[in-house]
Amino acid sequence: MNLTFEHTTLGQRVLFGSGRAAENLAAEVARFGATKVMVITSESHLSMARKVAVGIDVTLWHTDVVMHVPVETAEAARAAAGGAEIDLLICIGGGSTTGLAKAVALSTGIPIIAVPTTYAGSEATNVWGLTEAGRKTTGVDNRVLPATVVYDAALTLELPLDMSVASGLNAVAHCIDSLWGPRADPINAALAVEGIRALAEGLRLIKADPSAVTGREQTLYGAYLAAVSFASAGSGMHHKICHVLGGTFNLPHAQTHAAVLPYVLAFNAPAAPEAEARTAAALGSDTAIEGLQLLCGELDAPNALKDYGFALEGVAEAVELVLPAIPAGNPRPVSAANLAELLTGALNGADPTNLTYT
Incomplete structure (x- = not known):
């Protein structure tokens, strides 16, 4: 094998522990020193998300999550974050939820803490995707890479x-x-x-x-x-x-x-x-x-x-x-x-x- 290659490892903090999502999330929010926190989650995950975020002061809950992140959905989330002067995004859910947080970060640079509830993997990539008029556009930007991922396998037990x-x-x-x-x-x-x-x-x-x-x-x-x-x-x-x-x-x-x-x-x-x-x-x-x-x-x-x-x-x-x-x-x-x-x-x-x- 030719071992001449170039490799980039993305910088990201990972906290992994079953049953520890709430504890780890609260510690990360404190570490960031955030004062205006926006939690992005779907309506179906809202009850779970409230339990995970029980230890933090949430400024804004945002539940308008749509598969493949339509541009209109992204713009609404960006406006909500700007209006509330958000300085930290937390996404709790699957790939669509993470994708929406990335769409906000792409235009604002606000850091993300991701709490995945599926195995989609979007939380560990710097890839974003937006859909407009039936066409999905993807790109790479380090602004959308979540700064921290909080993994808790217990949160995936509800996944059918x-x-x-x-x-x-x-x-x-x-x-x-x-x-x-x-x-x-x-x-x-x-x-x-x-x-x-x-x-x-x-x-x-x-x-x-x-x-x-x-x-x-x-x-x-x-x-x-x-x-x-x-x-x-x-x-x-x-x-x-x-x-x-x-x-x-x-x-x-x-x-x-x-x-x-x-x-x-x-x-x-x-x-x-x-x-x-x-x-x-x-x-x-x-x-x-x-x-x-x-x-x-x-x-x-x-x-x-x-x-x-x-x-x-x-x-x-x-x-x-x-x-x-x-x-x-x-x-x-x-x-x-x-x-x-x-x-x-x-x-x-x-x-x-x-x-x-x-």
Whole structure:
């Protein structure tokens, strides 16, 4: 292996402990010396968020959270923060909640403390995303990287099994994309492979007993590793596809990533033998796609985009939008024809190993 590479590690404080979210959050707010705190959370998480924030003085509660962060939603949150002279943002919830806090930080520079309740991983990246007129735009800016992440696996116990599976597989997608992303390097790969191992173990434990914290801790740990590796390696083919499917067709984030992942892995793996071998080893299987399919089958994972609102007539538009965004260094050349075949396979839940990619 050629060990000549450039790697950037993002600076972030992480506090990890089950049942300690309220304690750790209060300590962090005190450390920041903040006097005007805005908590961003969804209506569905408001009761949980109040318990987590019980030890701090909250100036403003903001619950207007929308999937894929529409520009209008972001502008409303920015105006609310400005009107209340907020000096610290706290987001408590999943990826959409974190995404909204990032949208505020992007234009204001206000620091963020993130308290995740899913395995989305947005809390550990400097990537932001906004949707306008059916188009999702993403970018990288260190202002949106949360200064502190407070991880508490007990907060994910309320996440239903099906969403836990989808969210965890979204994290696996971060790992796999990190193995061939635009800035992939050996450090990213080491984090990603350990992330895949931890996520596979944790998700199987959650499936066996959703009420136990052990599997939740492993999955949350794996999700963090996944996000750190992804933040460094950059967005690969998988995420370029899913950003279009989410922003243009309003498909649910986690389920879309879970359904598309086997197709991207089956497409790229033959052209990336080292990444394929390391993924297979992390999954405890002879081949990466075999291991992933076995895991998805055990978890009863999402496997067909048609179940979430995608239709055949959307394939051509998706191809047109995705194709120019595929990174130049993707392991395998991507054409309109093979991308359409991939998306059609994911639409119908076809066996990804049976696609020919002509």
